[in-house]
Amino acid sequence: MKNPITKENHAQRLNFYVNLDRYPIHDLDSEAGKALIERSREMMNRDTLCLMEGFLRAPAVVELSKEITQLESVAHRIDYPCTAYGWMDNSDFPPDHPRSRLLRRNCGVITTDQIDPKGSCTELYQFDELTEFIRRLLGYDTLYRTSCPTLSIQINVMDQGDRFGWHFDTNDGVVSFTIQNPDNGGGFEYAPLIRSESEENYSGVAGIMNDANQPRRPDMTPGTLSLFLGRRSLHRAAVVGPTARTRQSLLFSYDRKPGMVFPEKTCQRITSSSPEPYYGALTNQ
Ligand SMILES: O=C(O)CCC(=O)C(=O)O
Ligand SMILES: [Fe+2]
Numbered sequence: 520m521k522n523p524i525t526k527e528n529h530a531q532r533l534n535f536y537v538n539l540d541r542y543p544i545h546d547l548d549s550e551a552g553k554a555l556i557e558r559s560r561e562m563m564n565r566d567t568l569c570l571m572e573g574f575l576r577a578p579a580v581v582e583l584s585k586e587i588t589q590l591e592s593v594a595h596r597i598d599y600p601c602t603a604y605g606w607m608d609n610s611d612f613p614p615d616h617p618r619s620r621l622l623r624r625n626c627g628v629i630t631t632d633q634i635d636p637k638g639s640c641t642e643l644y645q646f647d648e649l650t651e652f653i654r655r656l657l658g659y660d661t662l663y664r665t666s667c668p669t670l671s672i673q674i675n676v677m678d679q680g681d682r683f684g685w686h687f688d689t690n691d692g693v694v695s696f697t698i699q700n701p702d703n704g705g706g707f708e709y710a711p712l713i714r715s716e717s718e719e720n721y722s723g724v725a726g727i728m729n730d731a732n733q734p735r736r737p738d739m740t741p742g743t744l745s746l747f748l749g750r751r752s753l754h755r756a757a758v759v760g761p762t763a764r765t766r767q768s769l770l771f772s773y774d775r776k777p778g779m780v781f782p783e784k785t786c787q788r789i790t791s792s793s794p795e796p797y798y799g800a801l802t803n804q
Contacts, residue, residue: 536579536643542571542744544652556655559746563656567711567748570737574744575696582639584699584741587767590634591676594627595790601797603686603724603753608801617724621796622684622755627765628790629674631667643696644672644771653694653773656746665772665779669786675756677705677766682758685728687714688749695747697739699767703760708734710753727753 530545539545543552563569575583600621602609612618634640643649644664654662665671675683679701710727714720726732734753739745747754759766772781788797 532642533646533648536575536639536646537649538573538576542574544648547652547655556652559656560658563746563748566735567752568709568737569656569746570739571744572738572740573742575742577742579639579643580698580742583643583696583769584767586635586638586640587629587674587676587698587769588765590629590674591627591765593633594629594674594676596625596627596792597790598623598625598792599794599797600624601684601686602799602802603684603728605686605797605799606689606801607799609799610802617721617728620685620728621798622686622728624683626681626683626756627676627678629676630669630786630790631671631673632669634672634674640672640674640769643769649771650773653746657692659775661775662773663775663777663779665774665781666777667772667780667786670781670789671772673770673772673789675766675768675770677701677756677759679759679762681705681766683756685753685755686749687751687753688747691748691750693745693747693749694771694773695745696769697741697743697745697767698769699741699764700739701759701762701764701766703762704757705759705762705766706736706757707739708736708755708757709747709749710734712751713753714751724753 533539533545537544542555543549546552547556559569559571601624602618602621604618607618609618650662650664713723713727727734
């Protein structure tokens, strides 16, 4: 039999990807495992961003980056202006109000249907140990990998001039891996907990959008795992400067129920090449 999947083999593959000495996701009930969860949850609750530097081992990052680089030529190109408040009705605000501001999103997106089901991006996604780790970080009773043929695994690739303008996310959290950074620019920037459901704090949001206040600019070296809760934290990927290499990030999606598939509209929005501005899901256009 060729390459039988034994327990030992599985453990070796996990250890190839994940630095289990620093991040013992194979043994979360150990003292080290519990400490890891506690530390990470603390960071997440405080900053809405939990960064795990060096989560992936260097040879795995090389392998993942190779696979992604080969897919770059087929990436969907998106380029449209968009408000930061995608889930709201943003009509009837003055033109210079944060709710009216249109911010450019231009980048390449590789979707699940374009990714080799036997490749390394898929193999990493499939580890139950990783799903269980994320479940414990989020504190959910259950967590499953989604079944979406388009967005279970998503790869963003950004070249010179690409950016992902200021916005809030509409989902509960994003799990992503930094695979490659460009030579210049393209940094992730964010303003933690700048809004809440009861206090929109438009002056604070405008301060960040207008460069009057500085956002946080965390270091995200290749191999970093990040868990980000972006509903209340304004964030963007800054414009990529002159570079010989693209910015590559690998995103995994999960849901509390099994079999989740993203609505057709979401898939279209994420892969659409239409240059039409997006004012928000509830905005009359
Ligand atoms: O690529 C990034 O760092 C940001 C992407 C992002 O914020 C998003 O996809 O919602
Ligand atoms: Fe986002």
